[in-house]
Amino acid sequence: MKSLCLLSVLAxxxxxxxxxxxxxxxxxxxxxxxxxxxAAVMSKFGAVTPFSNIIHAEGMHIKLxxxxxxxxxxxxxxxxxxxxxxxxxPAFQARLGVPNSLLDSAIIAAQVERAQGPxxxxxxxxxxxxxxxxxxxxxxxxxxxxxxxxFERYIQRH
Numbered sequence: 285m286k287s288l289c290l291l292s293v294l295a296x297x298x299x300x301x302x303x304x305x306x307x308x309x310x311x312x313x314x315x316x317x318x319x320x321x322x323a324a325v326m327s328k329f330g331a332v333t334p335f336s337n338i339i340h341a342e343g344m345h346i347k348l349x350x351x352x353x354x355x356x357x358x359x360x361x362x363x364x365x366x367x368x369x370x371x372x373x374p375a376f377q378a379r380l381g382v383p384n385s386l387l388d389s390a391i392i393a394a395q396v397e398r399a400q401g402p403x404x405x406x407x408x409x410x411x412x413x414x415x416x417x418x419x420x421x422x423x424x425x426x427x428x429x430x431x432x433x434x435f436e437r438y439i440q441r442h
Contacts, residue, residue, distance in 0.1 A: 304416065305358045307407045311420065312349040312361060314403060318342050318396055320365035324380040325389045327373050332386065334434035335393070341426060348419050355415075387442050394435035400427030 319342035322335045329335075353360050367376040383389055404424035408417050 303410055304356060304412060307410055307412055308349060308353050308356070308358060308416065309361055311404075311407060311423070312346060312353065313365075314400075315342055315345045315349060315423070316363045316365045319346060320363070320367070321380050321382070321396065322393065323367070324377045324382045325386070325393070327367075328377050328382050329386045329389070334431070334438055335389075338393075338431050338434060341431065345423050345426070348423070352416055352419060387439065390435050390438045390442070394432055394439060397427045397432040397435060400424055400432075 319339055322339040322342060325335050326332065326339065350360050365380070367373075371379075381392070383392065401424055404420045404427075408420050412420065
């Protein structure tokens with residue numbers, strides 16, 4: 285009977301571990317994608333705000349999630365969204381879906397940042413450890429309370 289209980293605990297632990305690994309992988313990939321989109325926009329239109337400011341925050345978000353992956357001894361996935369070796373700038377821009385105007389780029393960026401609220405809420409609701417929850421809450425807050433308003437202000441002015 286004890287061995288069945290132990291097997292149940294191990295199975296639950298393995299399931300939770302797989303869920304945590306997936307949550308962290310999803311989070312870092314989401315941050316990679318945002319950073320790459322902002323880099324592609326700037327490669328097309330120059331280092332304009334708010335993109336030039338927010339791309340730095342995305343880099344910090346990536347570091348936070350990478351630190352969690354390392355802490356839990358999970359591999360850090362490669363950044364498949366970044367410009368690839370040998371990829372032309374126009375091909376990079378096209379792959380990331382950069383539109384033909386800066387205003388349209390800001391509209392897409394606002395949609396991306398707005399989606400961060402429910403995205404991180406869902407990851408937290410999956411039952412992540414407290415340290416992961418704290419990081420996810422910070423990333424959500426930065427996106428919804430800082431990045432989104434910056435893009436909305438840009439859109440309103442243009």
